[in-house]
Amino acid sequence: MTSPEHEQQDLFTSFREVFGHEADGVWMAPGRVNLIGEHTDYNDGFVLPFAIDRRARVAVRTLPDSRTVRLVSAQGTDGVLEFDLDSLEPQGGYGWATYPLGVAWALERSGIRVPGFELFLDSTVPLGSGLSSSHAIECATITALAELTGASLSAQELVLLTQKGENDFVGAPTGILDQSASLRGERGHAVFLDCRDQSVELIPFDAEADDLLMLVIDTRVAHSHSDGGYASRRAACEAGAAALGVPALRDLGVDDLPRAKELLDDLTFRRVRHVVTEDARVLETVSALKSEGAAAIGSLLDASHVSMRDDFEISCPELDLAVSSARDAGALGARMTGGGFGGSAIALTPRAVESQVRAAVLEAFSAAGFTEPQLFAVSPAEGARRLA
Ligand code: ADP
Ligand code: MG
Numbered sequence: 001m002t003s004p005e006h007e008q009q010d011l012f013t014s015f016r017e018v019f020g021h022e023a024d025g026v027w028m029a030p031g032r033v034n035l036i037g038e039h040t041d042y043n044d045g046f047v048l049p050f051a052i053d054r055r056a057r058v059a060v061r062t063l064p065d066s067r068t069v070r071l072v073s074a075q076g077t078d079g080v081l082e083f084d085l086d087s088l089e090p091q092g093g094y095g096w097a098t099y100p101l102g103v104a105w106a107l108e109r110s111g112i113r114v115p116g117f118e119l120f121l122d123s124t125v126p127l128g129s130g131l132s133s134s135h136a137i138e139c140a141t142i143t144a145l146a147e148l149t150g151a152s153l154s155a156q157e158l159v160l161l162t163q164k165g166e167n168d169f170v171g172a173p174t175g176i177l178d179q180s181a182s183l184r185g186e187r188g189h190a191v192f193l194d195c196r197d198q199s200v201e202l203i204p205f206d207a208e209a210d211d212l213l214m215l216v217i218d219t220r221v222a223h224s225h226s227d228g229g230y231a232s233r234r235a236a237c238e239a240g241a242a243a244l245g246v247p248a249l250r251d252l253g254v255d256d257l258p259r260a261k262e263l264l265d266d267l268t269f270r271r272v273r274h275v276v277t278e279d280a281r282v283l284e285t286v287s288a289l290k291s292e293g294a295a296a297i298g299s300l301l302d303a304s305h306v307s308m309r310d311d312f313e314i315s316c317p318e319l320d321l322a323v324s325s326a327r328d329a330g331a332l333g334a335r336m337t338g339g340g341f342g343g344s345a346i347a348l349t350p351r352a353v354e355s356q357v358r359a360a361v362l363e364a365f366s367a368a369g370f371t372e373p374q375l376f377a378v379s380p381a382e383g384a385r386r387l388a
Contacts, residue, residue: 008057008388015059015120018072018080023059023120024148029139029384030055031125031132032181033216033346034337035190035205036297036304037282039312041175043237043275044196044248046282049177050205051185053381056123056136058100060144066116069104071097074122085116091171099134102165103142109168110161112151119144126374129218130343134170135178138162143183143384155184156198185383192286196250203286205380207294207348215349217326217361218374219318221342229341233271233312240264240272249275274312278304298333298348305335305345314340318370322347322361329353329360 005012008026015023030051037047067085073096081097088105092098100121104114119141125133142162146153153161162179166172180200181191190205207214241249243263244256249272252260260272281300288296305323309315319336326334326347334347349357358375365373 004388008059011057011059011120011122012388014074014122015061015118018120019061019070019118021061023118024061025144025386026057026059026388027140027144027147027384027386028055028057029136029143029182030185030381031136032178032185033131033214033344033378034177034181035346036278036285036300036335038278038304038308038337038340039233039237039314040250040275040278040282041177041195042234043241043279044250045275045279046250047177047193047195048190048203048282048285049181049185049193050190050380051181051383052125052131052378054123054125054131054136054376054378055381056121056125056133056140057387058122058137058140058144059120060141060148061118062148063116063118068116069101070118071100072120074120075127076121085114088169090169096134096137098170099137099165100141102169103138103162104145105169106161106165107142107145107149107151109164112146112149114145114149117145117148126218126376128222129216129374130338131216131378132178132182135162135166135182138165139179139182139384143386147386156200158183159198181383183384185381187382188380190289190380192282196248201286203289205289205294208379210293210295211351212294212332213349213351213354213377213379215326215331215347215354215357216374216376216378217322217345217347218376219316219322219342219344220371220373221316221318229314230339233314236268236271237275240268243268244272250279252276254280270311270313274307277307277311281307294348295332298331301333301335301346301348302327308336308340312340316340316342317368318342318365318373319345321364321368321370322373325361325364326357329357331357
């Protein structure tokens with residue numbers, strides 16, 4: 001029989017080797033994939049991410065009378081990084097340490113005294129693939145620190161504190177999608193999130209039960225949320241909502257699109273149409289998953305991609321090729337996922353054709369002269385928790 005401590009022995013051992021004593025415990029938080037609902041979050045709309053079976057684990061020990069933080073990553077090459085909690089500066093250029101430091105900082109800002117701590121990180125979430133390796137670190141760390149400080153915080157409070165760390169310390173103007181998936185996900189479920197009232201409903205999404213898997217195709221094309229593409233899309237959405245006299249695009253339905261077409265210039269109209277139809281697709285995906293299961297959502301994924309490619313214009317040739325080559329080889333549906341301009345696509349793939357789809361995507365990229373993409377299957381997995 002293996003105990004939880006036994007299963008996490010590798011991390012306890014690494015912690016002991018680096019810091020010379022025992023960790024208090026091991027916590028984990030997963031990366032995430034957004035199944036559908038892209039660029040709807042800042043329009044008060046709907047998103048449907050799920051936690052994946054790639055996760056960051058952290059072994060942590062608090063240093064009760066200290067303000068020193070020591071951090072090590074198994075994936076890092078920079079050894080032990082050391083910081084003083086009393087001299088942290090937002091956007092201080094701390095490299096990956098900004099993520100654990102950011103949540104410690106946010107906890108302190110909310111009035112929870114965080115002692116010094118030592119943390120050993122080991123993550124299987126690929127970095128920079130759009131699967132939120134950075135949020136996995138934040139969510140694992142905040143889950144550990146919340147428990148070790150005895151703070152009684154709800155999952156929703158943890159989501160908001162993690163967002164505070166991202167926005168005010170890391171300096172990334174992100175919403176709550178990533179944290180909600182990582183902190184609130186459950187095995188075999190997607191997290192249906194209403195970004196207006198922040199309510200969450202877990203929706204059965206059991207691809208395996210339908211002999212399906214979700215293939216992630218990481219194009220290796222660099223994405224950046226802070227670039228002008230994101231800001232200009234956001235601005236267009238705000239302009240569209242203002243012109244139509246609603247607080248946010250969430251308040252429009254597909255029935256409002258003819259009026260929008262009359263009032264808006266073509267570019268703004270297409271931006272608005274993406275968001276309005278994408279919100280509708282999230283709702284349709286939720287009801288299809290509830291009534292028919294994962295095999296029923298392929299055409300919604302396809303339509304989402306077309307909308308992002310043609311109306312929102314956030315795709316790129318590599319993402320389009322990932323989607324079309326996966327579909328041609330037998331995927332039921334595929335779309336780019338994440339902010340766009342690179343990053344990953346997802347393809348809902350019957351197990352029976354997985355190897356065909358993988359081979360076809362690799363072949364298409366090679367023929368096009370693109371960098372070889374990384375492909376891996378993910379399944380909807382449990383959210384952040386203590387492991388040992
Ligand atoms: P994403 O979150 O989509 O993977 P980001 O650019 O937001 O991409 O975050 C990637 C950053 O997170 C990396 O540059 C690195 O600083 C940090 N990171 C993620 N995982 C690890 C890890 N295992 N060890 C060290 N740093 C990591
Ligand atoms: Mg990130």
